[in-house]
Amino acid sequence: MRGLSVDQPLSDEEIDQLSDFLKEIGPSALNMEAVDGLFCALICGPEVVPPSEYLPEIWGEEFVFDHQEDVALIMGLLMRHWNTIARTLQGTLKEPDVYMPVLFVSDDGVTRGNDWAQGFMRGALIRPMFWHELIESEEYGGSILPMMLLSHENDPDPAMRPPPVPPEKREDILLEMIAGLTKIYRHFEPLRSSRPSGLPTPPHTQRRTGPKVGRNDPCPCGSGKKFKRCCAMAAPTVH
Numbered sequence: 001m002r003g004l005s006v007d008q009p010l011s012d013e014e015i016d017q018l019s020d021f022l023k024e025i026g027p028s029a030l031n032m033e034a035v036d037g038l039f040c041a042l043i044c045g046p047e048v049v050p051p052s053e054y055l056p057e058i059w060g061e062e063f064v065f066d067h068q069e070d071v072a073l074i075m076g077l078l079m080r081h082w083n084t085i086a087r088t089l090q091g092t093l094k095e096p097d098v099y100m101p102v103l104f105v106s107d108d109g110v111t112r113g114n115d116w117a118q119g120f121m122r123g124a125l126i127r128p129m130f131w132h133e134l135i136e137s138e139e140y141g142g143s144i145l146p147m148m149l150l151s152h153e154n155d156p157d158p159a160m161r162p163p164p165v166p167p168e169k170r171e172d173i174l175l176e177m178i179a180g181l182t183k184i185y186r187h188f189e190p191l192r193s194s195r196p197s198g199l200p201t202p203p204h205t206q207r208r209t210g211p212k213v214g215r216n217d218p219c220p221c222g223s224g225k226k227f228k229r230c231c232a233m234a235a236p237t238v239h
Contacts, residue, residue: 006202009084010077015102018077021070028060034119036081036102037147041123043086044184046191049126051203057122078203086202089185098182103174110167113174117150130188140187143180146173 010018019032030038035058042049056063058078065071088099103111124131124144135141150173155161165173 006076006080007083007087008080010081014077015081018074018081021074022059025059025063028063030058030119030122031104031115033102033104033115034122035078036085037116037119037121038123039082039085040089040099040101040181041120042126043082043089044181044188045124045127046130046188046195047127048195049123053126054123055203057126075203082202089182092182092185093189098178101178101181110170111174112153112170113150113177114153117147117177120147121151130191134184134187137187140183143183143187146177146180149173150177 015032018035022029022031022035038054038057042054065074085099088097091097092099101113101116103113103116105111131144134144149162149165152160152162153165
């Protein structure tokens with residue numbers, strides 16, 4: 001990490017290094033694709049979410065680092081990736097550009113995007129009231145639909161699953177998801193700009209504080225179901 005700027009994008013090797021670290025944690029951890037989606041939602045959102053709230057979403061409540069040198073390495077990689085996303089999305093306000101998400105190709109050669117979408121929705125649910133307003137927006141509500149569709153595509157509850165996505169339509173949905181990310185970022189820009197500190201806080205190690213959506217509370221996505229029976233069931237798993 002020595003000599004690398006905090007604005008230096010991760011190399012392919014560093015993405016693999018971070019991915020391997022998350023895999024070693026076990027089922028409680030997100031994979032790198034889901035972390036990318038989580039960060040995108042947090043950076044897009046209008047309110048700063050402190051690392052004490054979202055870091056446990058990445059590796060689970062019980063995780064602790066075994067070695068101090070791992071803390072510096074992993075947190076440095078996460079901070080650089082956060083900054084890359086934030087800088088790229090901020091650039092979309094001035095240029096007709098998009099952020100290209102980290103999307104893995106499955107063993108059968110298909111880019112599915114489910115883990116990314118689940119990570120994104122997990123990030124949105126940390127501050128659900130703002131995202132509920134987005135869903136209700138006639139102009140911007142459609143921007144989040146691809147994320148919601150892909151996040152529930154393999155839902156354990158058959159009632160929550162959307163109609164099957166034909167293979168020939170998946171690429172179109174992924175493109176809509178990428179375009180929707182830019183629209184969401186622009187939608188929340190006035191609220192973000194009113195914050196004293198500008199960009200959201202990059203990762204660092206803290207403990208969780210602050211309220212979360214209760215499992216028996218109504219799901220903020222507006223489905224009418226309890227949170228535990230709706231979007232909470234779409235939490236990413238490591239494949």
